[in-house]
Amino acid sequence: MIVLGVILLIVGFLAKISILWTIGIALVVIGAVLALVGRSGRKVGGRAHWF
Helix, strand or coil: CCCHHHHHHHHHHHCCHHHHHHHHHHHHHHHHHHHHHCCCEEEEEEECCCC
């Protein structure tokens, strides 16, 4: 999710498409939060591990 967010940020910045920029920021933030929660040992979405 973080990688997709970064890709959308780059494409949105280069193509001057603000909606891609906004979606990219949202995906990076959500991905970072999920990664932090997952590393803290808590279950995310009912799963203990994501493979």
